[in-house]
Amino acid sequence: MLASRALVRGLQSGFWRRVSTSSAAWAAHTHDVDVVDCSVPQYNNRLDTPLPDVPFVRNLSAEQKKLKEKEKGSWTQLTKEEKLALYRLTHELSYAEMRQGSKEWMTVLGGIFIFLGFTGLLVWWQRVYVYGDVPHTLSEEWVAQQTQRMIDMRVNPVHGFSHKWDYEKKQWK
Amino acid sequence: MFRAALQLSVSGARSLTRSRPQYTASVAARSYSHGKQETDEEFDARWVTYFSKPDIDAWELRKGMNTLIGYDLVPEPKILDAALRACRRLNDLASAIRILEAVKDKSGPHKEIYPYVLQELQPTLNELGIPTPEELGIDKA
Numbered sequence: 001m002l003a004s005r006a007l008v009r010g011l012q013s014g015f016w017r018r019v020s021t022s023s024a025a026w027a028a029h030t031h032d033v034d035v036v037d038c039s040v041p042q043y044n045n046r047l048d049t050p051l052p053d054v055p056f057v058r059n060l061s062a063e064q065k066k067l068k069e070k071e072k073g074s075w076t077q078l079t080k081e082e083k084l085a086l087y088r089l090t091h092e093l094s095y096a097e098m099r100q101g102s103k104e105w106m107t108v109l110g111g112i113f114i115f116l117g118f119t120g121l122l123v124w125w126q127r128v129y130v131y132g133d134v135p136h137t138l139s140e141e142w143v144a145q146q147t148q149r150m151i152d153m154r155v156n157p158v159h160g161f162s163h164k165w166d167y168e169k170k171q172w173k
Numbered sequence: 174m175f176r177a178a179l180q181l182s183v184s185g186a187r188s189l190t191r192s193r194p195q196y197t198a199s200v201a202a203r204s205y206s207h208g209k210q211e212t213d214e215e216f217d218a219r220w221v222t223y224f225s226k227p228d229i230d231a232w233e234l235r236k237g238m239n240t241l242i243g244y245d246l247v248p249e250p251k252i253l254d255a256a257l258r259a260c261r262r263l264n265d266l267a268s269a270i271r272i273l274e275a276v277k278d279k280s281g282p283h284k285e286i287y288p289y290v291l292q293e294l295q296p297t298l299n300e301l302g303i304p305t306p307e308e309l310g311i312d313k314a
Contacts, residue, residue: 051234086267095274
């Protein structure tokens with residue numbers, strides 16, 4: 001998919017569009033084959049390997065073969081489109097195309113947030129429908145009595161709890 | 174890791190004495206504490222000889238180029254000139270263009286290297302009819 005789009009984008013002229021995007025060329029894309037033979041050298045797009053082991057397009061059509069013949073002569077005779085077609089025969093992606101990123105990260109991040117949100121809904125449902133009541137020792141009345149007891153006991157009077165209670169004015173500081 | 178650090182320090186020292194972009198060619202891959210270090214000139218000469226072999230074959234071109242790009246340096250224009258001429262002998266225009274792309278990519282953040290290399294190679298590019306990636310429009314994805 002990407003390969004064909006890359007090929008089509010690389011060609012400006014209508015005539016030479018055929019040279020690199022013929023069905024014979026697509027059939028020869030070594031990576032489109034269902035069963036990849038790992039025992040023979042394969043084509044790869046790598047920044048650190050400028051010249052891959054095999055050319056990208058192996059089975060050349062008649063036109064492509066003619067172009068290859070013309071390549072044996074002086075390269076000054078080739079048009080710009082022919083030079084581009086020769087490049088695309090040997091290489092699937094240019095360096096710029098290899099380096100370009102994609103917007104996939106937005107999809108991934110969006111998916112993460114969607115699933116986190118869904119999980120939040122599940123947790124909320126669980127809180128409402130599955131959890132029982134909280135212990136009675138967390139009721140307001142109990143906590144008020146507890147707090148009063150802690151103040152009376154002078155819990156942490158130096159820096160902590162009771163330190164914040166003003167015993168004269170009988171209120172929090 | 175070792176090698177890169179050594180090359181970095183050595184080429185840094187050398188760069189003080191050279192007046193043109195400093196990042197081309199560096200010392201050899203081996204860093205012995207004994208024995209002679211290969212000089213930049215010897216390194217360049219070795220590679221120019223490699224690519225200048227009259228009956229170089231396609232495998233040797235690919236192997237040489239891929240190895241050269243694997244080093245922590247940007248090859249000197251004279252090495253690239255020999256490589257481009259090897260492409261010509263092998264009737265391989267696509268590889269010639271690919272080599273230019275690789276040089277630009279290899280320069281990394283040092284954006285002044287590639288224009289310098291192109292400037293040095295311009296006579297060869299004109300003579301052989303090799304287009305630059307920019308001329309073909311493949312420098313932009």
